Amino acid sequence: MPEGDTVFHTAATLRQALVGKTLTRCDIRVPRYATVDLTGDVVDEVLSRGKHLFIRVGSKDGGASIHSHLKMDGSWRIGPGRVEPHRIRIVLGTADGLATGIDLGVLEVLERAHDQDVVAHLGPDLLGQDWDPRRAAANLSADPDRALAEALLDQRVMAGVGNVYANELCFVFGRRPTARVGTVPDPLRLVQRARDMLWLNRSRTNRCTTGDTRRGQQVWVYGRSAQPCRRCGTSIEMDRSGDRISFWCPNCQAP
Template sequence: MPEGDTVWQTARRLHDALAGRVLTRSDLRVPRYATVDLTGREVLAVVPRGKHLLMRVEGGLTLHSHLRMDGAWRVFAPGRRWSGGPAHQIRAVLGNAERTAVGYRLPVLELLRTTDEHRAVGHLGPDLLGADWDPERALANLLADPARPIGEALLDQRNLAGIGNVYKCELCFLLGVTPWLPVGELPTEHAAVLPELARKLLEANRDRPIRRTTGHSGQDLFVYGRAPRPCLRCRSSVRVADQGYGSRERPTYWCPGCQWGPAPAPRGRAGAG
C-alpha cells in the first residue's frame, strides 16, 4: 500500500499535469458515475490527505480516490502509449490538451461536493505532510489506547495520517522497540520524539524516487524487507512475522538485537521470538 510520501508525490504529478487547465476528456469507468462528464471544467487543485487524493474541480466538485494496495495514477503526454495495466483495469481517464491522467485499479473512486470532503477524510488524524500537522495531538491519539501495540497504533490513520507498513517498521527500529510493544510502555523520551521523527522521515522522502531511512545510498532501509539478512547495526538476523488481524495482517520486520519488547516467533519457527 502506498504511504504518505508516495501519495504526496502522486498528488504533485497530477496537480502539475491537470491543475489550472480545462478538462477536454473525462471518463469515469465506475458504474455509479458512468454518465458523469467533467469536460469543460477546470481542475483547481489536486491535494493529498494522508493516503487519500482529492482532485478539486470547478463547480464545487471533488474526485476522491484511494490507492490502497495496488492502485495507481499515471500521467501521459499526447501520443504516448498508456502503461500501467490492461485496459479493463482503468477506472478513470482525465485529460487536457497537454496531459492525460489514467487511474488504474482504483478501489475507491467517488465524486463529492467539495464541501463534503469531510465524509471521505474527516476521520483522519493529523497529516504528517499536511498543513494541519499537530505533533501533540498525534501523540495524544497514539497514547489514548496504551495497551495497543505500537505497530498497530501507527498504522491507524485515525491517530496520524500517512504512515504505512514500511515506515511502521523503520520507526520502531529507530526507536529501539519492537512493533508489539504496547504504546503505554514506550519510554517517555521515545514517545516525545516519535511524531516529529515520523514527520522527518516522510518529509525527507517525499521528493525522492527511492525511499531511504538510513541516510546511506545502497542501504536504503534498516529492517523492512531485509529478513533474514544481518542487521546493519548489530549484524543479528533481521526477523519477520505478521502483525494485525485477518486481512489487515502485515509482514513486520524487526531486529532482535537492536529492538526490545515482546515479539512473536518469526515465520517458520515455533516458540517465542
C-alpha cells in the same frame, strides 16, 4: 507501497499536469459514477490528506471532487503508457496531457463543498498544514496497551504512516512491532521522527529511512528478512501472521 509521502508526491505531479486546465476527456470506469462527465470543467485544485487524494473540478460551491485512495497497489500515471484496460479506473484528459488512475482502491465523485467529510476522522496529517505533533503524540498514547505498529498504522492517530514506516519507526526506537505503546518513553519524539521521515521522502522516487540513499541501503529492516541487522549483525526476523507483515531485529528491538 503507497504511503503518505507517495500520495503527497502524486498530488504534486497531478497538480502540475492538471491544475488550471480544462478537461477534454473524463472516463470513469466505476459503475456508480460511469455516467459522470466533467468534460469542459476546469481542474481548480489537487490536494492530499494522509493517503487520500482529491482532484477538485469546477466552482467551489457547485463543483465536483474526484476522491481516490491508492490502497496497496494503486497509482496515477501522467502521459501515455501501456496499461491493461481492466486495471484502469479513470482517465482524465486535457488539451496537452492525460492522467490515468490505475488499480485505485477507492474512487468516487463527491460534492466539492463537502469532500473533506470523508477524511474528517483522520488524525493530524504528517505532511499537511494541520500537522500538530502534540496532538499526534496524545492520540498515540491514548491506548498504552495497544501494539505499537498497530497504533502507528491507525490513521486516526496521525495520517500518512504505512507499513514500511511503521516497521522502520519501531526499529529506530528499539521496540518490536508488537511492543506496547506504553513502552515508548517519548511519544512526542517518535511522532516528530515519523514526520521527519515522510517529509524527507516526499519528493523522492526511492524511499530512504537510513540516511544512505545507495541501492540496497535505504531501509533498516523492512523487506530484509534473514539479512543481517545494519547495527548488530543479527538476522532480521519476519512475521506474516497478522494483517500486515512485520520485520524486526531480535537483538536491537525490545519485546
